[in-house]
Amino acid sequence: RGRAGLGLAAAAALSLTLAAWWRRRSRPLREVLFFPSPPSCTEALLAEAAGPGGASRPCSCPLPHGDCSLSRLLSLLLTARRSLEICLFAFSSPQLGSAVQLLHRRGVRVRVVTDAQYMGLQGSQIGLLRLAGIQVRHDQESGYMHHKFAIVDGRMVITGSLNWTTQAIQNNRENVLVMEDAEYVKPFLDEFERIWEEYNPINYRFF
Amino acid sequence: RGRAGLGLAAAAALSLTLAAWWRRRSRPLREVLFFPSPPSCTEALLAEAAGPGGASRPCSCPLPHGDCSLSRLLSLLLTARRSLEICLFAFSSPQLGSAVQLLHRRGVRVRVVTDAQYMGLQGSQIGLLRLAGIQVRHDQESGYMHHKFAIVDGRMVITGSLNWTTQAIQNNRENVLVMEDAEYVKPFLDEFERIWEEYNPINYRFF
Numbered sequence: 001r002g003r004a005g006l007g008l009a010a011a012a013a014l015s016l017t018l019a020a021w022w023r024r025r026s027r028p029l030r031e032v033l034f035f036p037s038p039p040s041c042t043e044a045l046l047a048e049a050a051g052p053g054g055a056s057r058p059c060s061c062p063l064p065h066g067d068c069s070l071s072r073l074l075s076l077l078l079t080a081r082r083s084l085e086i087c088l089f090a091f092s093s094p095q096l097g098s099a100v101q102l103l104h105r106r107g108v109r110v111r112v113v114t115d116a117q118y119m120g121l122q123g124s125q126i127g128l129l130r131l132a133g134i135q136v137r138h139d140q141e142s143g144y145m146h147h148k149f150a151i152v153d154g155r156m157v158i159t160g161s162l163n164w165t166t167q168a169i170q171n172n173r174e175n176v177l178v179m180e181d182a183e184y185v186k187p188f189l190d191e192f193e194r195i196w197e198e199y200n201p202i203n204y205r206f207f
Numbered sequence: 208r209g210r211a212g213l214g215l216a217a218a219a220a221l222s223l224t225l226a227a228w229w230r231r232r233s234r235p236l237r238e239v240l241f242f243p244s245p246p247s248c249t250e251a252l253l254a255e256a257a258g259p260g261g262a263s264r265p266c267s268c269p270l271p272h273g274d275c276s277l278s279r280l281l282s283l284l285l286t287a288r289r290s291l292e293i294c295l296f297a298f299s300s301p302q303l304g305s306a307v308q309l310l311h312r313r314g315v316r317v318r319v320v321t322d323a324q325y326m327g328l329q330g331s332q333i334g335l336l337r338l339a340g341i342q343v344r345h346d347q348e349s350g351y352m353h354h355k356f357a358i359v360d361g362r363m364v365i366t367g368s369l370n371w372t373t374q375a376i377q378n379n380r381e382n383v384l385v386m387e388d389a390e391y392v393k394p395f396l397d398e399f400e401r402i403w404e405e406y407n408p409i410n411y412r413f414f
Contacts, residue, residue, distance in 0.1 A: 030388055030390035030391060031390070032390075032391060032394040032395065034394070034398055036350060089368075139380070141378075141380075142378060143243060143374075143377075143378030143379040143380065144375075144378070144379045144380070145379070145380045146368050146369075146375065146379040146380055146381050147368055147380055147381065147382055148368050149368075149382065159367070159368075159382065159384070160366070160367075160368075161296075161353050161354055161355050161356075161366075161367075161368065162353075167350075168350075168351075168353065170350075171348075171349060171350030171351070172350040172351045172352070172353040173346070173350065173351070173352045173353055173354055173402065174353050174354065175354055175356065175366065175395070175398070177366070177384065177391065181237055181388075183237035183238070183239075184237060184239060184384065187239040187241070188239065188382070191241055191382070195380065
């Protein structure tokens with residue numbers, strides 16, 4: 001009878017786990033973040049992501065340390081375990097740059113596509129990412145490479161109006177969508193691979 | 208017996224209709240459009256939307272007349288029956304401007320929010336929309352009103368990286384998402400109403 005009870009408990013635990021899995025499977029993340037996001041400290045978030053014990057020292061800087069749209073965006077990016085594709089018109093935010101470098105150091109396969117006109121401007125993170133050994137490709141077209149999206153582990157698309165610049169994060173009205181539905185993720189993955197191939201350096205023209 | 212057959216047929220028709228309704232209800236539109244979209248003629252689309260018989264004359268201009276990302280975007284906007292909220296950093300596409308004016312004439316309640324810095328530039332559609340009697344409000348902030356979204360009948364959000372300019376449509380790498388999931392529609396509706404109130408002309412400062 002004790003054994004039957006044990007079996008029953010195990011079955012109950014299994015079905016709870018299955019139910020949770022099913023809920024997760026059947027409820028993909030659907031979220032919208034709005035900006036501007038007030039200036040805030042994200043050191044703890046990055047330190048925690050960098051390794052065990054990293055977040056034990058509380059930061060003493062005068063900025064607020066609570067949740068905001070930027071900290072949410074950082075947290076979602078930092079969930080990457082295998083791959084991160086980034087396709088950005090403008091990338092100059094030091095906080096988002098640190099997050100991307102951290103993922104690269106953690107062994108995540110990071111690939112970046114950007115716009116040639118913007119990447120050379122002062123404050124751009126692109127040079128730092130290249131220095132860190134991250135693969136970056138850029139357009140050579142007359143139009144802009146105006147996308148602003150990232151794909152985490154081939155599972156989640158993060159996209160919207162927001163360029164990854166401190167100006168945009170702190171001052172502009174912007175939106176960022178978080179999407180896990182395959183109807184969105186698949187086309188963005190395809191678009192990234194298409195652009196990645198088109199911007200292959202073997203196609204670059206050097207004037 | 209004939210009557211019973213009729214009843215059965217009616218019940219079958221009803222259940223088919225209900226099934227179709229349920230399929231529509233349970234499968235919200237989820238779509239991604241990518242740009243650039245090649246130059247194309249959208250006269251037939253606009254003429255058809257303008258009224259019965261409008262599309263009977265085929266257009267003889269030399270541009271291609273097939274489906275493309277721009278024609279799909281126009282078609283989705285033209286499904287509006289009651290309301291259209293638009294929140295755009297830059298709006299200069301004559302084709303999209305015509306569609307918005309057409310909806311306004313058809314009795315759709317159109318409201319437009321835009322960025323003050325851009326709306327005065329040559330080629331902007333904003334002045335034409337105001338002339339046509341459409342309500343427009345703009346920011347008076349130092350940051351940009353950088354959103355690029357529209358909400359159709361409080362049911363569908365259309366948003367992405369694309370400003371509604373011919374330059375962006377024909378030359379840039381851009382994305383536009385079409386979303387009917389409430390998790391996306393509701394926050395964008397709230398954001399629009401928030402901005403609409405904040406940009407109320409009674410708050411404008413005249414220097």
